[in-house]
Amino acid sequence: MALSASDIRSALSLPQSTPAPAHHRKTHPSTTKKPDGISRELYSLIGPSAPSLAAHLAKPRLRQKPNLGGGGTVKWEHRPFGNSARSDTLQLFHWVKLSDPIGDYPFAKYNVQPQSYTYSQDEYSRLLEDSEWTKEETDYLFSIVQEYDLRWYVIHDRYNFPDGPIRAIEDLKDRYYSVCRKLIRNRPCAGDESSRSQLLNSYQFDKEREKMRKNYVASLEDRTPEEIAEEEALFVELKRLEQNERKFRKERDDLLRTLLGADSGLPDIVVEEDGPAALSIEGIRKKKKGGPDFDLPPTPSNIIQLGPPVSKRPPPPKSAVYDAQHCIVRVDPPAGSSNTTKVTHVPAHLRSFKLPVPKATIAPKVAQALAELGITYSRLVMPTRDNCSQLESLLDATTALIETKKIVDRVEQDIRVLKARLGIRESESADRDPKESTPMDVDESKQDRDGEGEGRAQSVIRGRKQLCRSISVSSIDTSASLPTRTGTKRQKRG
Structure with missing residues (x-):
């Protein structure tokens, strides 16, 4: 609190030096408070004349905070309670609100006891006898199951029949559930047949399957890190193969749709819902399982269904004139087809794509022959129908000419070889004496003395073998040189 000079003078009983000036308070214009639910910018625009709807636009109030310091309006009481789920007289206490009525323990309703089955001596002798189980051990099993409320791991831990074999948990469960199923089947049921079947299903137990499951889990737990890494790698590879298979199947379906003309837009072609996937083995099997299409062959005709065959009629004059004006050429189906099918259907294509291509073996020779004429067959400047047909005929003629030239060259080569032989x-018959022995019959003693004669005889033999093995001879005429050479190399008997 700030003190002024006049306050100090009055407290010390001192006279006032000058009269204290009167403080004039500034009067602020009266402003109305901004109502809740309206933003400041909106209120500055509309002014104090806010609509009555602003009262309904108030901010929503969040959840009330607990009143921890309010003095405790709720009274609590430490009250005893009884539990109907217990068979003893144990007395327990708990804190409850004073206003709550006194009643049974609310959690006693969750104590649901399983239905217990008992049997008589007559039922056991007629229905429940087993070579591996006695009646005393079966009674002991049912008593311990009822004691521990079907908690099988506890039952197996506490199971100790005197002078009895060691039982696995699967043996105990199988014996108990088999006895219960037999009793349910042979006793009258209060409900209908569906309730009995439902009750039987709740007591189903497969002993072998349970053992297999546990063995499988044990094998998974016993895996080494190397085996785990290998399984993960195989799993990744399997996923990759499945992804590739889906990709290949999609590409195959797209290719089949293109080949069958499904996307050509023709109104006569009707594709089934299965689409090209029906051509696969899975689609054929599905069709066979369906029933109506069992006897149909798995051919593409089952997939693409065309309309009724259209009779061939000559085009009307108006259509022919229209086609001539717009350069439209209509392709007739191949001869020999009784009706129009997807095989005879020719989808839209560029005319230049149908140009013939020569064989790869003679393509260079064809290109060389046409290059000598100044023609390039790989590309047409104006691929009209007439130009394409002329180019096709030119390629056919060039191919036939090259094939004929190859045959002629082969025949001329054979003629030259035969002339040489x-x-x-003829030279051998002219130079040979009637009493002369064969060229191979050479005196060994003379050959030893004359080494030059032996070399000449061997050269004659090698020359004959080379002539027999040769399949191509050069263009040089060897008919004149060979006889003279062989004549000079001949060895006569001395």
Whole structure:
């Protein structure tokens, strides 16, 4: 609190030096408070004349905070309670609100006891006898199951029948559930047949399957880190193969749709819902399982269904004139087809794509022959129908010419070889004496003395073998040189 000079003078009983000036308070214009629910910018625009709807636009109030310091309006009481789920007289206490009525323990309703089955001596002798179980052990099993409320791991831990074999938990469960199923089947049921079947299903137990499951879990727990890494790698590879298979199947379906003309837009082609996937083995199997299409062959005709065959009629004059004006050429189906099918359907394509391509073996020779004429067959400047047909005929003629030239060259080569062989035989018959022995019959003693004669005889034999093995001879005429050479190399008997 700030003190002024006049306050100090009055407290010390001192006279006032000058009269204290009167403080004039500034009067602020009266402003109305901004109502809740309206933003400041909106209120500055509309002014104090806010609509009555602003009262309904108030901010929503969040959840009330607990009143921890309010003095405790709720009274609590430490009250005893009884539990109907217990069979003893144990007395317990708990804190409850004073206003709550006194009643049974609310959690006693969750104590649901399983239905217990008992049997008589007559039922056991007629229905429940087993070579591996006695009646005393079966009674002991049912008593311990009822004691521990079907908690099988506790039952197996506490199971100790005197002078009895060691039982696995699967043996105990199998014996108990089999006895219960037999009793349910042979006793009258209060409900209908569906309730009995439902009750039987609740007591189903497969002993072998349970053992297999546990063995599988044990094998998973016993895996080494190397085996785990290998399984993960195989799993990744399997996923990759499945992804590739889905990709290949999609590409195959797209290719089949393109080949069958499904996307050509023709009104006569009707594709089934299965689409091209029906051509696969899975689609065929599905069709066979369906029933109506069992006897149909798995051919593409089952997939693409065309309309009724259209009779061939000559085009009307108006259509022919229209086609001539717009350069439209209509392709007739191949001869020999009784009706129009997808095989005869020709989808839209560029004319230049149908140009013939020569064989790869003679393509360079065709290109060389046409290059000598100044023609390039790989590209047409104006691929009209007439130009394409002329180019096709030119390629056919060039291919036939090259094939004929190859045959002619082969025949001329054979003629030259035969002439060379004929000239050799004629020279041999002219130079050979009637009493002369064969060229191979050479005196060994003379050959030893004359080494030059032996070399000449061997050269004659090698020359004959080379002539027999040769399949191509050069263009040089050898008919004149060979006889003279062989004549000079001949060895006569001395």
